[in-house]
Amino acid sequence: MSHASAPALPPPDFEVASAHPEAAWLRQAAAARDWAAIRNYVDGLPAGTDRSFAVRQLGEVKGVEEWLRPLVEAQPHDVLALTVLGAREVNIGWEIRTSYAAEHVSREQFAGLHAHLRQAEQLLIRATALDPAFDAAWCERITTAMGLQLGQNEARRRYEQLAKHHPHHLTAQARLLQQLCPKWSGSWDAAHGFARECAAVAPEGAPNAGLVAEAHFEHWYALKGAERDAYLRQPHVRTELAQAADRSVFHPGFQRAYGWVSVTGCFAALFSLMGDLPRAAACFRLLGNLAGEYPWDYFGNAAQSYIRHRDAALARG
CATH class of the missing domain: 1.25.40 (Serine Threonine Protein Phosphatase 5, Tetratricopeptide repeat)
Structure with missing residues (x-):
């Protein structure tokens, strides 16, 4: 059977209410x-x-x-x-x-x-x-x-x-992490240090270890050209990402708490970028076709970048 006949995958769904239906109700109540x-x-x-x-x-x-x-x-x-x-x-x-x-x-x-x-x-x-x-x-x-x-x-x-x-408030941790990055006058040591700290103390299966991925993604994004590939080739970066994924998105007790879609997407993007297609594919399968604006809008066209990375990962991972 040829791969050509495989059904086309649905486009990514960026609607928050698809992952958390209460979002739609809240917006309706506010409008009313x-x-x-x-x-x-x-x-x-x-x-x-x-x-x-x-x-x-x-x-x-x-x-x-x-x-x-x-x-x-x-x-x-x-x-x-x-x-x-x-x-x-x-x-x-x-x-x-x-x-x-x-x-x-x-x-x-x-x-x-x-x-x-x-x-x-x-x-x-x-x-x-x-x-x-x-x-x-x-x-x-x-x-x-x-x-x-x-x-x-x-x-x-x-x-x-x-x-x-x-103590394990993902939204607050993600907001502080942004502030700790150099773009808001922080430093990479501060950003990575805080992300590791949050990951280490969070319960297994909680999405908080995803902050490790977010810090690496921000660091990768701040680099240019060949520096980006070199960054993701570093053994400690690969090891740290794999361990953080095992503690969170790949953990059997992974909690689909608020923020899980962006966390999983961040791992999917990084594993894709570093050519670890089996892990990237596992993240995309977990997402179904759910997507968060973060991290995909960093690539320009969020939907196109999601589809490009997902299709490559699922074809070979």
Whole structure:
């Protein structure tokens, strides 16, 4: 039988709700301004749930700020409302700034970003004062620390406040990892060190060891030309990635917690890039056709790069 007759694989699905259906419900509730339903949902989440996921879905809904601002004025002690509005202000600021490198961002865009981040910061400071254990508020404050350039120590301090109550918080760890990279005035030693630390203490089967892959991916991406291939050929990089995958995505008890799609995608991309097609194929099989924006949008066209790497891996891995 020829390979030509094999059915074409479905295109990658970047819709968050395909992996986590509650995302669609949350966005609908926000669009319908049904605060009571949103409150009940978030309050009812099991202890230890990464509530940043829900807050992020709500904070991405256009116009949600129009009814949240009066709500927060009327109920200044509603920690969830303060946090969602804070997340929304962060998003509005980042939309103004755009994701371009700093040299392509105008002074007006930076001013717009900083104005919204300062508004977010006021809301989030109040939220963490009212409830120091509310993970999603601290998580947003890691982002505001980065955008307002409050420095590595302040970002770490905020992460540590969150980690007291939530020691394996993947969203917060991933946000701090970005800040620890050189592009945000960190260093590769700091980034890799933090990723290894998170991986070492996380439970087996948790997605946190994926931070090791994220740090290597960021490091690879920051290099140019032949340096990239040389980086991925280093034996310690290969060993570390294989071990991190065994602790997380390839572990029999792998938890498909929030963030698992990006974690698996990051391993898939790296194993593909280093020519380890059996491991890359195993990652793509785990994903089915699910995809996260990260890491695929780093390659330019996210869907095309996913398909190219997946098809090569599955053909030979």
